[in-house]
Amino acid sequence: MPGTLVLATTENAGLTRNALEVLAGGKKLRALLGEPVGAAILGRELSAHVPLLFAYGADQVYRAEHQLLERYQGDAFASVMHQICQRAQPNMVLLAGDSIGREVGPRLANRLKAGFVADFVDFDLEAASGRLRFTRQTYGGKAMAVMQPKAFPVVATAKLRAMEPPTKEEGRTGEEIVVDVALEASQLKTRVLEKIQEEVTGVKLEDAKIVVSGGRGVRGPEGFKVLEQLAQVIKGAVGASRAATDAGWVPPSWQVGQTGKSVSPDLYLAFGISGATQHVAGISGAKNIVAINTDPEAPIYKVAQLGVVGDWKAVATKLIESCKELTGR
Amino acid sequence: MPLNIIVCIKQVIDPEIPASQFKIDPGTKRQVQGSHSLVISAYDQNALEVAIQLKEKQGGKVTAISVGAATAATALKSALSMGADEAILVDDPAIAASDQQGIAYVLAKATQKVGTFDLVLTGCVSGDWGDRAVPAFMAEELGIGCVSFVSRIEAKDGQVVLRRVVEDGYELIEAKTPVLASVISDDTNTPRYPKLKDIMAAGKKTIPTWKAADLVLDPDRVGSGAARVAITDVYLPLKESKCEMIKGDTPQEQAANLAARLRELKLI
Ligand SMILES: Cc1cc2nc3c(=O)[nH]c(=O)nc-3n(C[C@H](O)[C@H](O)[C@H](O)COP(=O)(O)OP(=O)(O)OC[C@H]3O[C@@H](n4cnc5c(N)ncnc54)[C@H](O)[C@@H]3O)c2cc1C
Ligand SMILES: Nc1ncnc2c1ncn2[C@@H]1O[C@H](COP(=O)(O)O)[C@@H](O)[C@H]1O
Numbered sequence: 001m002p003g004t005l006v007l008a009t010t011e012n013a014g015l016t017r018n019a020l021e022v023l024a025g026g027k028k029l030r031a032l033l034g035e036p037v038g039a040a041i042l043g044r045e046l047s048a049h050v051p052l053l054f055a056y057g058a059d060q061v062y063r064a065e066h067q068l069l070e071r072y073q074g075d076a077f078a079s080v081m082h083q084i085c086q087r088a089q090p091n092m093v094l095l096a097g098d099s100i101g102r103e104v105g106p107r108l109a110n111r112l113k114a115g116f117v118a119d120f121v122d123f124d125l126e127a128a129s130g131r132l133r134f135t136r137q138t139y140g141g142k143a144m145a146v147m148q149p150k151a152f153p154v155v156a157t158a159k160l161r162a163m164e165p166p167t168k169e170e171g172r173t174g175e176e177i178v179v180d181v182a183l184e185a186s187q188l189k190t191r192v193l194e195k196i197q198e199e200v201t202g203v204k205l206e207d208a209k210i211v212v213s214g215g216r217g218v219r220g221p222e223g224f225k226v227l228e229q230l231a232q233v234i235k236g237a238v239g240a241s242r243a244a245t246d247a248g249w250v251p252p253s254w255q256v257g258q259t260g261k262s263v264s265p266d267l268y269l270a271f272g273i274s275g276a277t278q279h280v281a282g283i284s285g286a287k288n289i290v291a292i293n294t295d296p297e298a299p300i301y302k303v304a305q306l307g308v309v310g311d312w313k314a315v316a317t318k319l320i321e322s323c324k325e326l327t328g329r
Numbered sequence: 330m331p332l333n334i335i336v337c338i339k340q341v342i343d344p345e346i347p348a349s350q351f352k353i354d355p356g357t358k359r360q361v362q363g364s365h366s367l368v369i370s371a372y373d374q375n376a377l378e379v380a381i382q383l384k385e386k387q388g389g390k391v392t393a394i395s396v397g398a399a400t401a402a403t404a405l406k407s408a409l410s411m412g413a414d415e416a417i418l419v420d421d422p423a424i425a426a427s428d429q430q431g432i433a434y435v436l437a438k439a440t441q442k443v444g445t446f447d448l449v450l451t452g453c454v455s456g457d458w459g460d461r462a463v464p465a466f467m468a469e470e471l472g473i474g475c476v477s478f479v480s481r482i483e484a485k486d487g488q489v490v491l492r493r494v495v496e497d498g499y500e501l502i503e504a505k506t507p508v509l510a511s512v513i514s515d516d517t518n519t520p521r522y523p524k525l526k527d528i529m530a531a532g533k534k535t536i537p538t539w540k541a542a543d544l545v546l547d548p549d550r551v552g553s554g555a556a557r558v559a560i561t562d563v564y565l566p567l568k569e570s571k572c573e574m575i576k577g578d579t580p581q582e583q584a585a586n587l588a589a590r591l592r593e594l595k596l597i
Contacts, residue, residue: 115557189474248516318584
């Protein structure tokens with residue numbers, strides 16, 4: 001029976017949070033349309049993940065193992081996802097809006113002659129017509145767009161952190177399908193030579209409950225050292241605006257926003273960030289935003305819950321002291 | 330090894346205008362330009378910069394292509410003044426309302442018409458609609474490899490090594506040419522400011538305009554009718570703003586009050 005297929009990605013021998021988010025999307029589609037959810041899992045030695053995928057809501061698991069799937073490679077993933085789709089014939093394919101889904105999604109849509117919806121934040125059925133309807137941000141977060149498929153299949157990527165991972169149902173089972181992968185090294189037009197993993201001290205930015213971010217107002221890499229100190233004291237991660245990453249003050253992977261990461265912390269502290277919509281697009285999931293800026297008219301105050309008007313450095317330095325006192329760290 | 334590089338340029342209404350000045354036409358569901366300027370979409374400038382740097386090192390030729398209205402010629406002129414050697418505008422009412430799949434198909438056809446190419450560079454995301462999909466669609470159309478979110482490229486003997494920015498660092502990826510890369514910004518590809526003499530020289534160059542007929546397009550694949558997903562509404566999100574301002578006469582007082590407030594809210 002045609003239904004939804006989600007791509008479940010893995011890291012460090014576990015499922016990614018992004019995979020759980022798309023499974024939540026699959027479950028929601030099942031509730032709306034009554035269609036089963038299949039999960040595709042690609043890599044090597046994946047057996048241990050299969051029961052977990054059932055527990056998180058998959059009805060079928062398509063397990064594709066191959067030497068060339070050991071780590072993500074666009075040609076290999078696109079090709080194998082296409083093979084799985086030919087077999088599963090899904091109406092909907094859901095992928096996370098991460099560096100994998102954003103590359104595989106459109107490639108797969110092209111191969112399936114499917115429609116494509118990028119970075120949806122939600123979907124529902126239109127009351128009058130019963131038709132599926134996706135909502136997404138567009139124009140760099142300045143507008144929302146409603147997108148309705150005219151035909152199926154459709155491939156869609158989910159904006160990260162727009163959906164909560166589903167609850168785990170222990171003991172839930174389903175059907176496992178072992179995919180006979182047809183893949184040759186000669187098919188791969190690109191090859192990963194090396195992966196350079198940046199060292200993370202403390203919490204990962206995308207998972208952090210507290211994020212301390214800096215922008216152009218911070219004026220240089222030295223400023224970020226102060227923000228790192230603050231982050232350490234309040235157990236947060238450090239993020240940045242595009243102005244700061246483009247200047248080379250901090251690595252591109254620290255960028256928060258439309259092009260960078262989506263974060264959903266309980267507390268987001270923005271130092272010297274003006275609050276351009278493209279930046280704010282990455283913090284729409286933040287529960288409390290605090291803006292520290294010298295310009296009381298900065299747009300960031302329009303989305304912040306708490307504001308301080310002042311020099312970022314003076315406030316940050318004193319905040320480190322106050323937080324040390326309060327938290328006893 | 331000289332490189333023939335195609336750079337895809339989209340002209341957009343300045344994406345950095347404040348949200349308060351942003352308007353949607355209720356009829357067309359598109360952004361109203363008003364008095365805002367038209368610019369080269371942000372990351373396309375980074376793509377162009379990467380292309381020009383490669384050309385300066387390796388030799389070769391940079392061709393900028395844009396699918397858009399007649400106004401896009403201005404964007405192409407700026408591309409020429411930055412250092413592109415040639416520019417092509419694809420402008421035809423039959424393709425104007427195409428979705429991203431349609432645009433990618435047209436860009437692929439135009440790229441093939443240009444002839445031999447080693448690299449196709451695009452921005453990683455467009456400044457207006459922002460699907461980050463055109464590059465991957467286009468690579469599929471061309472049947473070539475695709476690497477997204479690339480900040481740096483080095484070329485040697487028919488191979489290129491691309492630095493792909495990922496969530497937790499970056500990958501170095503080797504690819505045979507031709508290959509397509511979508512470019513993300515970093516401190517090595519900040520777009521250059523053109524010199525006055527280059528602006529003058531670019532002003533004198535002619536930009537050919539290609540029509541649908543020049544590209545022998547399948548009419549079923551372009552125009553609004555070809556879109557498989559309909560855009561049924563575009564609206565402005567409602568944002569309430571009730572920002573509580575933290576008081577204090579000195580940064581020390583402000584910081585202490587902020588810390589106390591955050592503690593009260595159980596956030597630290
Ligand atoms: C397609 C596209 C995608 C984009 N994606 C992203 C993205 O993912 N993430 C992102 O961040 N941006 C993104 N941008 C860029 C975005 O539009 C803004 O240009 C960027 O966010 C500005 O960064 P900023 O706030 O640090 O700098 P600015 O806008 O220059 O703001 C600096 C702020 O610092 C304040 N300031 C100065 N000195 C001090 C001081 N001493 N103390 C306190 N405050 C001070 C100023 O008042 C000002 O408000 C994107 C743009 C485009 C077109
Ligand atoms: N109409 C167009 N003309 C030329 N290039 C385009 C066009 N639309 C998109 N592109 C390219 O594709 C990139 C990504 O666009 P998008 O998929 O819309 O986010 C852009 O940064 C451009 O390089």
